[in-house]
Amino acid sequence: MSYWSAILMGIVQGLTEFLPLSSSGHLTILDNLFGLNLMEEGHALFFVLLHIGTLLSILIAYWEDISRIILESLTLLGLSAGPKQSRYPAARVGLMLLISTLPLFLLLPLRRQINALAENNYFVAISLILTGCMLVLIGKMTEGKKIGSTMTVFDALLIGICQLVSALPGISRVGTTLTAGVSLGLRKEFAANYALLLSIPALLGSQLLGLVDALNAGVELGAVPMYLAGMATAMLVGLGAIMLLRLAAKRGKFGGFAYYCWVAGVLTIILTLIF
Numbered sequence: 079m080s081y082w083s084a085i086l087m088g089i090v091q092g093l094t095e096f097l098p099l100s101s102s103g104h105l106t107i108l109d110n111l112f113g114l115n116l117m118e119e120g121h122a123l124f125f126v127l128l129h130i131g132t133l134l135s136i137l138i139a140y141w142e143d144i145s146r147i148i149l150e151s152l153t154l155l156g157l158s159a160g161p162k163q164s165r166y167p168a169a170r171v172g173l174m175l176l177i178s179t180l181p182l183f184l185l186l187p188l189r190r191q192i193n194a195l196a197e198n199n200y201f202v203a204i205s206l207i208l209t210g211c212m213l214v215l216i217g218k219m220t221e222g223k224k225i226g227s228t229m230t231v232f233d234a235l236l237i238g239i240c241q242l243v244s245a246l247p248g249i250s251r252v253g254t255t256l257t258a259g260v261s262l263g264l265r266k267e268f269a270a271n272y273a274l275l276l277s278i279p280a281l282l283g284s285q286l287l288g289l290v291d292a293l294n295a296g297v298e299l300g301a302v303p304m305y306l307a308g309m310a311t312a313m314l315v316g317l318g319a320i321m322l323l324r325l326a327a328k329r330g331k332f333g334g335f336a337y338y339c340w341v342a343g344v345l346t347i348i349l350t351l352i353f
Contacts, residue, residue, distance in 0.1 A: 079121060079124070079299055079304055080320040081304050081307055082306070083310075084124070084304040084305065084307050084308035085307055085308060087105060087124075087128060087312075087313045088128060088131065088175060088307070088308035088309065088310070088311025088312040089312075089315050089316065090105060090310055091104075091128040091129070091131065091132055091250050091308075091312040091315075091316075092131070092132055092135070092153075092311065092313070092314065092315025092316040092317075092318070092319055092321075093315055093316075093319050093344040094250075095132040095252075095312075095319065096132065096135075096136065096167065096252055096274060096275075096277070096298040096316055096319040096320050096323055097252070097319045097322060097335060098209065098212075098213055098250040098252045098253030098322055098323070098332065098335050098339075099206075099209070099250055099253075099335060099339060099342075100138070100205070100209055100249060100250040100251075100253070100339075101132070101246070101336065102196065102199035102207060102247045103202045103205060103206050103209075103247050103248035103250075104224060104247075104308060105125065105128070105248050106197075106199075106202050107199060107203075107346050117309045117337070119249045119313060120296070121301065121305075122288070122291065122292040122295050123211065123289075123292040123297050123305060124301070124305045124308060125274075125288070125292075126285050126289050126292050127305045127308065127309040128202075128304070128308055128309060128312045129241050129281055129284070129285045129288070129312075129328060130281075130285055130309060131160045131308070131309035131311070131312030131313040131314040132281070132312050132313065133278065133281045133285065134315070135312070135313045135316030135317045135319075135321060136261065136274055136275075136277060136281075136316065136321065136336065137278070138277060138317065138329055139317060139320045139321075140271075140274065140278075141275075143168070143171075143271075143275065144278075145171040145235050146168040147168045147169065147171060147175075148172075149168075150165050150167075150168040150169035150172070150206040150272060151168075151169040151172050151173075153165075153166070153169075154166050154169045157208075159251075160342055165227075166338065167226055167227050168226075170226055170227060171226040171272075172228065172232070173234075173276075174229060174233075174234040174272075175207070175234075175235040175275055175279070176234070177194075177231055177235055177238060178234045178237045178238035178276050179243065179276065179279045179280065179283075180235075180238060180316075181202035181235070181239050181240060181242055181269070182238070182241065182242070182245075182279075182280060182283065184242065184342075185242060185245050187234040188245075188296075189287070192245050192246065192247075195246060196247040198281055199249065199346055199347075199350040200347060201246075201247070202247050203230075203248065203342075203343040203346035203347045203350070204248070204251045204343065204348065205246055205247060205248025205338065205343070205346070206248045206339045206346070207340055207341075207343035208248075208249065208251045208342075209248065209249055209253050209254075209339045210336040210337070210339030210340040210343065211239075211255055211336070212250075212253050212257045212339070213257070213332040213335050213336035213339065214329075214333065214336045215257055215261070216256065216260050216266070216332050217330070217331060217332055217333055217336075219260050221266060221330065222262070222263035222264050222267065222269075223263065223265060224258060224263045224264045224265060225264070225265055226268065226270045226272075229253070229262075230233055230266060230333075233259075233262045233263075235261060235266070236258060237255050237258045237259055237262070237271075237272075237276070238258075240254055240255060240258035241254060241255050241276065241280065243256075245282075245342075246308075250339075251277055251280060251310050252270075252274065252277060254270075254324070255272070255273040255276055255320070255336075256269050256270055256327075259272055259273060260346070265303075266274055266327050266328045266330050267324070267328050269327070270323055270324060270326075270327030271324070274320060274323070289291075299323075301336055
């Protein structure tokens with residue numbers, strides 16, 4: 079591994095984690111096609127830190143929303159001396175996020191099988207093409223009216239169930255939950271914000287498990303500065319990607335991302351056949 083490869087992977091992770099393009103799919107394709115073999119060479123910790131970098135970027139971008147959710151939830155539970163009010167909209171969004179996260183526990187027994195799929199470039203490529211199809215659907219859906227105060231527990235649960243599909247390498251988590259939210263009548267801008275906030279518990283849970291596995295596999299101490307360079311790059315680029323997704327959601331246009339996924343998927347199949 080070199081600093082250049084670490085920074086390149088950081089750029090790819092930052093762009094694709096929050097844009098509906100599938101970060102796991104792109105990292106896998108880069109690793110497999112260009113013979114980086116980072117996972118095989120004991121750099122599992124690097125991939126964990128890349129995801130932690132993008133986790134930091136969303137915590138920074140949504141710190142006000144996260145703080146409001148926490149404070150209102152504590153006040154509602156009587157654990158904080160915050161101002162009493164008749165409604166707690168941020169706490170309600172927090173509850174919806176919790177409900178959407180619960181189905182992820184069903185994936186715990188399947189982690190190794192799902193990770194094994196990342197070794198198959200054809201599977202990842204087809205998944206990217208399917209992600210593009212989902213994004214086209216968003217553009218054709220009528221703008222909904224639901225926001226945090228009007229979405230239902232059923233909406234949150236269905237979004238969580240749909241999120242299970244995004245565990246497959248090549249399927250975008252944000253793209254999947256965004257499509258599910260819009261199809262259930264959520265306003266596109268709110269659906270994008272909800273999808274991004276929902277990525278926090280998913281990233282946190284998966285990377286805590288990944289960190290344990292990586293540490294058990296051993297760490298190459300000399301490569302840690304490169305790991306940190308990749309993580310910092312992922313965080314900074316991730317902040318830009320979040321701004322771009324919110325802009326796309328405001329305009330309701332995701333067609334460009336769909337075309338990219340299709341091209342990337344087809345190109346991956348062709349390059350895999352050649353090499």
